[in-house]
Amino acid sequence: MSTLKNEVTAYLGNSSRIAEDWANYINHQDWTLEETIENLRQMNADEDVMVQVLMLDTMQGISTKSSEKTPDDYTVKYDGYYALNKMLSTFGNSENGSDVCITNSFTNYINGILSIGFAVKVQVTGVDGAREERERNG
Numbered sequence: 001m002s003t004l005k006n007e008v009t010a011y012l013g014n015s016s017r018i019a020e021d022w023a024n025y026i027n028h029q030d031w032t033l034e035e036t037i038e039n040l041r042q043m044n045a046d047e048d049v050m051v052q053v054l055m056l057d058t059m060q061g062i063s064t065k066s067s068e069k070t071p072d073d074y075t076v077k078y079d080g081y082y083a084l085n086k087m088l089s090t091f092g093n094s095e096n097g098s099d100v101c102i103t104n105s106f107t108n109y110i111n112g113i114l115s116i117g118f119a120v121k122v123q124v125t126g127v128d129g130a131r132e133e134r135e136r137n138g
Contacts, residue, residue: 012102015118016100016102016118018118019100019118019119019120020100020120022040022043022051022120023120023121023122025043026039026040026122026123026124027122027123030125031124031125032124032125032126033053033061033062033124033126034062035124036053036122036124037051037053037062037063037064037074040053040064041064044064050063050064050065050108050110050111050115051063051064052064052076052109052110052117053122053124054076054078054088056088056089056092058079059077059078059079059081059084059085059088060075060076060077060078060079061075061076062074062075062076063075063076063109063110065110065111066110067110067111068111076109076110077109078106078109081106081107083104083106084103084104084106084117087101087103087104088101088103088119091119092121099120100118100119100120101117101118101119101120102116102117102118102119103116103117103118103119104116
């Protein structure tokens with residue numbers, strides 16, 4: 001039993017560090033949301049990992065992968081997921097921007113698989129050139 005506990009602890013720790021490293025890198029770039037997603041696609045070496053960038057105010061965003069049903073649609077919408085919305089809103093409003101929030105399980109909008117997220121705060125450049133804070137959930 002302790003071997004399983006060690007593996008889970010290592011997985012959570014490694015995934016948290018990866019999310020934090022990606023956020024630190026993104027926050028030092030001047031990328032739009034679309035450029036951020038494209039670069040996350042290139043940085044993500046694990047085919048089983050899907051990265052999504054969500055807007056804190058709407059809980060909608062873009063994914064690095066699309067649904068099999070709609071292969072050209074990368075949008076995600078979690079506005080109807082009360083527990084996830086509440087957890088990420090609380091995290092998004094916290095003062096400490098370097099923390100990683102490991103979410104409760106939720107149904108992934110793209111593939112319908114029960115998932116957990118490793119959320120970190122990132123800043124992207126908006127259409128008007130202003131920096132906007134987003135939630136990256138991988």
